[in-house]
Amino acid sequence: MITFPSSELTDDELALRDQVRAFMADYRAQGHRLQLGINAEPDPEFSKLISRRGWVGMSIPVEYSGHGRTAVDRFVVVEEMLAAGAPISAHWVGDRQTAQMLLRFGTEAQKRRFLPRIVTSDVFFCLGMSEPESGSDLASVRTRATRTDGGWILNGQKVWTSGAQYADYAVTLCRTEPLGQSKHVGLSQLLVDLKADGVTVSPIRLLNGAHHFNEVFFDDVFVPDELLLGKPGDGWHQVTSELAHERSGPDRFLSVMPIVQLLYERQRARDLDLEMSEMLGRLFAMYMTFRSMSLSIARRLDAGELPAVEAALVKDMGTEFENQAVAVLRRLVNAEIDPRGGEFEALLADAVITAPTFTLRGGTNEVLRGVIAKDLIRNRRRVA
Amino acid sequence: MINFNDDLFEVASKMFERKQAAARYHAVEPWAQDLWDQLRTSGFTTLGRDATVADHCALAKAVGAYAVALPLVDTGLARWAAEHAGLSVADEEIVVCAGLALGDDLVGSVDASGGMSITGHARRVPWASRADVLIAPVRIGDRVRWARLRRADVDFNESVNLASEPRDDLTITAVVPTEVADEAPRVKDVRARGALLRAASGVGAMEFALNASLTYAEQRTQFGRPLSGFQAVQHHLVMMAEAVASVSSAVDAAVFSPPEQRLMRVAAAKVIFGEQSAVLTRLAHQVHGAIGATEEHPLHTRTRRLWSWQDEFGTATQWAVELATQLVFATSPGAWPVLTPPLTVLASRDVGETVPW
Ligand SMILES: Cc1cc2nc3c(=O)[nH]c(=O)nc-3n(C[C@H](O)[C@H](O)[C@H](O)COP(=O)(O)OP(=O)(O)OC[C@H]3O[C@@H](n4cnc5c(N)ncnc54)[C@H](O)[C@@H]3O)c2cc1C
Numbered sequence: 232m233i234t235f236p237s238s239e240l241t242d243d244e245l246a247l248r249d250q251v252r253a254f255m256a257d258y259r260a261q262g263h264r265l266q267l268g269i270n271a272e273p274d275p276e277f278s279k280l281i282s283r284r285g286w287v288g289m290s291i292p293v294e295y296s297g298h299g300r301t302a303v304d305r306f307v308v309v310e311e312m313l314a315a316g317a318p319i320s321a322h323w324v325g326d327r328q329t330a331q332m333l334l335r336f337g338t339e340a341q342k343r344r345f346l347p348r349i350v351t352s353d354v355f356f357c358l359g360m361s362e363p364e365s366g367s368d369l370a371s372v373r374t375r376a377t378r379t380d381g382g383w384i385l386n387g388q389k390v391w392t393s394g395a396q397y398a399d400y401a402v403t404l405c406r407t408e409p410l411g412q413s414k415h416v417g418l419s420q421l422l423v424d425l426k427a428d429g430v431t432v433s434p435i436r437l438l439n440g441a442h443h444f445n446e447v448f449f450d451d452v453f454v455p456d457e458l459l460l461g462k463p464g465d466g467w468h469q470v471t472s473e474l475a476h477e478r479s480g481p482d483r484f485l486s487v488m489p490i491v492q493l494l495y496e497r498q499r500a501r502d503l504d505l506e507m508s509e510m511l512g513r514l515f516a517m518y519m520t521f522r523s524m525s526l527s528i529a530r531r532l533d534a535g536e537l538p539a540v541e542a543a544l545v546k547d548m549g550t551e552f553e554n555q556a557v558a559v560l561r562r563l564v565n566a567e568i569d570p571r572g573g574e575f576e577a578l579l580a581d582a583v584i585t586a587p588t589f590t591l592r593g594g595t596n597e598v599l600r601g602v603i604a605k606d607l608i609r610n611r612r613r614v615a
Numbered sequence: 616m617i618n619f620n621d622d623l624f625e626v627a628s629k630m631f632e633r634k635q636a637a638a639r640y641h642a643v644e645p646w647a648q649d650l651w652d653q654l655r656t657s658g659f660t661t662l663g664r665d666a667t668v669a670d671h672c673a674l675a676k677a678v679g680a681y682a683v684a685l686p687l688v689d690t691g692l693a694r695w696a697a698e699h700a701g702l703s704v705a706d707e708e709i710v711v712c713a714g715l716a717l718g719d720d721l722v723g724s725v726d727a728s729g730g731m732s733i734t735g736h737a738r739r740v741p742w743a744s745r746a747d748v749l750i751a752p753v754r755i756g757d758r759v760r761w762a763r764l765r766r767a768d769v770d771f772n773e774s775v776n777l778a779s780e781p782r783d784d785l786t787i788t789a790v791v792p793t794e795v796a797d798e799a800p801r802v803k804d805v806r807a808r809g810a811l812l813r814a815a816s817g818v819g820a821m822e823f824a825l826n827a828s829l830t831y832a833e834q835r836t837q838f839g840r841p842l843s844g845f846q847a848v849q850h851h852l853v854m855m856a857e858a859v860a861s862v863s864s865a866v867d868a869a870v871f872s873p874p875e876q877r878l879m880r881v882a883a884a885k886v887i888f889g890e891q892s893a894v895l896t897r898l899a900h901q902v903h904g905a906i907g908a909t910e911e912h913p914l915h916t917r918t919r920r921l922w923s924w925q926d927e928f929g930t931a932t933q934w935a936v937e938l939a940t941q942l943v944f945a946t947s948p949g950a951w952p953v954l955t956p957p958l959t960v961l962a963s964r965d966v967g968e969t970v971p972w
Pocket residue numbers: 357358359360361362365366367368390391392393394443444588591592593594595596597598601
């Protein structure tokens with residue numbers, strides 16, 4: 232059964248939220264431009280700044296120089312950052328999922344090597360999953376690594392790799408055994424040093440012209456044994472195990488919240504007519520609901536569960552909603568958008584232009600619905 | 616899913632299930648006195664202030680899940696309000712709230728000898744024609760007080776909702792109340808609680824429609840495959856499951872809300888319920904094909920209720936406007952900080968009278 236038991240933040244968690252809010256108000260007062268969720272321009276300095284506050288790698292255990300805090304603490308920090316339009320991209324992948332992946336599957340040496348540097352924003356990761364011929368059908372990747380003395384020789388190509396232009400390592404899904412009966416067998420993940428010989432990163436411009444993602448080519452790249460994540464052949468299991476972390480967070484429904492806040496500030500002076508009130512009310516009812524669903528998942532992560540189906544559901548609904556939110560904002564504005572017309576309009580322009588990516592990145596909504604449908608039907612059969 | 620109070624939900628469900636197995640499905644059963652008696656013996660018809668909002672919602676959910684055509688939820692609401700106000704209601708009496716619809720107006724006047732009489736109208740009162748007693752907010756000067764009226768003293772125009780449940784218009788002309796009590800609880804809190812109960816019943820009805828659709832999609836074969844094998848149908852099923860999950864989560868958040876957020880969370884729950892149950896009803900009928908559009912098939916006993924419950928105790932539109940005005944006011948620091956208030960604000964917040972719940 233798909234469930235979302237509700238939960239409230241504790242006083243300690245609320246106090247943490249207050250700290251982050253005050254920090255962001257201060258940051259904003261320094262004149263920084265608002266950013267839209269994970270499409271934000273990477274800002275390693277900002278990542279380091281909040282690392283010093285203890286807000287990156289929060290749930291990494293103290294023995295790996297982390298803060299030993301909870302998934303809910305992370306939820307509190309990231310939702311506040313996203314609502315305030317913080318430039319969170321640089322550390323995002325490492326903080327959201329690579330750290331979890333290392334904790335669960337990494338060797339002791341890998342944990343000691345990478346986790347402390349994730350906490351301090353001294354190492355950034357990107358995800359080398361998609362390939363030109365492998366999108367939704369991820370297990371069909373062709374990038375392959377063959378055995379050599381002390382490591383692997385990697386050949387192939389990745390695409391849509393967000394942040395490869397500044398990341399240090401690409402978590403790269405590849406074939407380490409020839410394709411056999413099952414395409415899910417024989418896959419592994421390598422932590423590929425993007426500065427290594429034979430790696431080429433070339434930009435792809437997103438539809439708003441931004442340099443967000445890249446093509447990454449591997450040409451006889453040597454990857455030492457110690458950079459194969461966990462055990463060889465465990466790649467598919469690893470990838471699918473982290474989906475509850477990857478898909479359930481506030482980044483899946485808060486991308487345009489900074490614009491809603493700006494709209495509110497613009498609007499405050501004027502009277503809200505009935506229609507505008509209704510639109511805003513409906514928008515906020517959705518925000519409230521997704522917040523509580525996402526928080527519910529964070530609590531379950533803290534209880535050691537991995538509610539992957541619930542996470543897929545939040546991502547599907549949340550990203551559809553983000554598109555609706557953009558449509559509502561346009562109706563509220565009810566005028567042509569001038570991308571050069573000040574912060575509000577520039578952000579709205581960006582949101583309109585990049586909204587199509589919300590329902591693609593991290594697994595398309597059609598694929599997510601496939602995952603949920605399978606679970607619904609399986610449960611029904613069990614009951615019947 | 617989330618049953619607010621699992622034990623209560625299970626017990627009530629068992630009772631309804633037995634009854635339903637015997638009776639088959641109808642849009643509105645003839646008044647099921649045997650079931651009402653059974654519910655009375657079990658104490659379900661006298662649930663009031665002694666029970667938590669979670670208990671009331673658990674029962675409401677079971678009523679929705681089994682499309683129980685009895686005023687169980689509405690008597691629960693009325694007893695809770697009556698007990699808070701300090702009005703007496705006997706155990707065997709069926710009591711409902713009147714005068715909660717927007718635009719309803721009941722005015723009390725006091726004559727020279729100190730006797731009070733009430734005049735006015737109340738629209739679409741749930742189950743009024745079945746009640747013994749009505750309780751209603753009455754305007755007396757610039758105050759609002761709760762009054763207890765005999766149903767027999769009130770004129771009726773009987774009508775129904777889309778599921779043929781009684782919803783009657785009342786005309787009240789110089790009726791002497793049998794009792795008058797306090798101003799508390801506030802009318803808007805009672806209406807909000809009513810809205811939450813409808814949404815909780817809605818969760819039960821929505822779960823039924825989802826499960827019925829899943830079962831049907833597995834059983835019905837076309838083109839040599841079960842319907843559940845078609846991706847388009849699978850996506851319908853998923854959107855229905857999403858509808859159930861989101862409404863259930865919104866209701867749960869309202870039930871277990873901290874006091875100062877209750878009205879906002881109820882508003883959100885009723886909005887989400889309105890929107891998502893509309894998605895679900897459309898898709899449930901789509902998946903069922905023509906058979907689901909017949910009177911014989913049980914699906915409409917849930918979908919027709921959902922279509923009415925969406926509007927009762929305030930439409931989604933009304934609650935959306937209410938939510939927006941709670942968030943957006945002259946001195947508000949912005950919608951986000953109102954939704955997620957700082958600890959200091961929470962601690963020092965003056966909720967006014969402690970909202971009963
Ligand atoms: C902004 C952005 C950032 C990204 N960042 C990264 C990154 O950092 N690393 C990375 O590895 N990838 C990244 N991606 C790639 C992303 O994961 C893929 O776009 C996604 O998995 C879909 O693959 P595709 O684009 O090849 O589409 P396809 O798989 O070709 O799908 C095209 C359409 O067909 C539908 N479709 C495909 N298969 C099915 C099916 N079985 N049933 C129903 N419909 C189906 C899809 O839903 C979609 O609508 C990013 C994408 C975007 C837009």
